[in-house]
Amino acid sequence: MMRRILGGLVLTLVLFVAACGDTEPMPPATPTPVPTESRTPTITPTPTNTIPGGPCDTRTPAAGSAVCGNGTKEGDEECDDGDLFGGDRCAANCTCERPDKARCELGGNSGSLVQGSLLAVRLMFENSRVLATSGSPREGTVVTTDPEITFAPGDIPQVVKVEDLQIDPLVLPGLLCVCVRGVPIPEEFGEGNALTSIVGCGPGGLADTDIFSEQDHIIEDPSCTTGKPDTMHPGVCNGLPQVTFSGQGPRGSSRISANLSLSILMDGGRCGQGEPPVLPIYGPDNIACTDDDPIQAAPNRLEATTGTAEAAIFDLNNTPGSKMDKNTRCGGNLCVTTISGNLIDCDALEGNSTVVPNGTKWVGASTSLDLQTIGDVVLTSTFECQLPQQ
DSSP states (O other), X not given: OHHHHHHHHHHHHHHHHHHTOOOOBOOOOOOOOOOSSOOOOOOOOOOOOOOTTSTXXXXXXXXXXXXXXXXXXXXXXXXXXXXXXXXXXXXXXXXXXXSSXXXXXXXXXXXXXXXXXXXXXXXXXOSEEEEEEXXXXXXXXXXXXXXXXXXXXXXXXXXXXXXXXXXXXXXXXTTEEEEEEEOOXXXXXXXXXXXXXXXXXXXXXXXXXXXXXXXXXXXXXXXXXXXXXXXXXXXXEEEOOEEEEEEEEOTTEEEEEEEEEEEEEOSTTOOOBSOSSOOGGGTTTTBTTSTTOSOOBOOEXXXXXXXXXXXXXXXXXXXXXXXESTTSEETTEEOOOEEEOBOOOHHHHHHOTTBOOTTOEEEEEEEEEEETTTEEEEEEEEEEBOOOOO
């Protein structure tokens, strides 16, 4: 019986990683020391400086309309370092970033539900935390150098550095170890950032808080230039995942975008911390889930929201007309393909910038096709902040 249970958990993890996208290795990064005795975060106050236009410039702002990101401190801007990224002491809305990072301990119902037509399995997240660097709200609409980026009154931008995304390895005794890493996207998130977020704390809330992900197993494209060839069904062209944002969330709504890598180490569930024996899959430091591991899966984007996330697959399992959505069954029960989050308490967030208020919950939904022996799946995920009881 125990062997069956563990075998099912292995399958769950494989599904979880595959549902997030490609798992081809990427080159290992330069090794960096990782503390092994404690994962309690150390929060370092943000230094200040007076770089012209930068964080946080004490010069008198220039007269006239302010345009965030042009490198000139104008209007009510607290800083303007010439970019629209955070994590560099000047937030994306040209406010000085707060010296204390907001801490979110993942707890409550945090986890993922992997669902196929014959299977539904839940995977929980434990002993994990995120430290977010936050800007401050501005009273008026923030115009930027990018016409596609505008901050509404009361919006609070946030970023999470790679080292501040602290997801403990998941251990399955006797089987394997799963490493979860944040991977920076400098050109999209800013230098060293693996996650960006925006919190709508103004009276108008936040736009585009409902996320719908859909994918068609079969599309009509003989050359498959708009899709991806189906390696399990020759001659079939898979549609690419399509993500649509819509809706208007109330005050306290939030939306995040993260770049994550999930890697499986078949080490018998040791997740070694430097003790004998030496295993090549741990790299030169013989520690699992550090930067010198030779096995590191390619990263994939995750979109999540405090609003509603939904996913659907059409022509399910290469069967024309079949589908998986909230009205179909997964493993004998109705599929859970729609999931809702919880708002952030903006007053609590602004009153105490060191924690993300308890009960804040982001949700996401995604799809993956042709998983070995399982077929097409929908993955719904929950990330809930829940500080432990004192």
